[in-house]
Amino acid sequence: MNRSDIIKRISELYPKLSRKEVEAIVKELFATMASSIATGKRIEIRGFGCFSLKHRAAGKVRNPRHGVAIDSGERHVVYFRAGKELRERVDVFSR
Incomplete structure (x- = not known):
C-alpha cells in the first residue's frame, strides 16, 4: 500500500x-x-507502533559481491517498533 x-x-x-x-x-x-x-x-501510535531515531556508529561495511571494505560514517536511522495489536494481527496472518 x-x-x-x-x-x-x-x-x-x-x-x-x-x-x-x-x-x-x-x-x-x-x-x-x-x-x-x-x-x-518519538512518535507513538497506540496499537500500531513507535517511530524513533537510532544512532549508528561509524564503522567498516563490506560489499559482499566484490569484497571491498568501505568506511561508513556515523548517522541516524529511523527505527520502527511494532505495537502489540499489530504484532498480534501479523501473527494471525502468518500462520
Missing part, C-alpha cells in the same frame, strides 16, 4: 471529504511525522 492507496481508501470511507482535502490531510500528516522524527522526537 502506498500514499495514493491510503488517500483512495480514506476517500471511500469519508465521501463528504473531497479527494483534494484527503490528499492535503495525508500529506500534512506525513510531513508532520517526518519533521518530528527529524528533530529527534
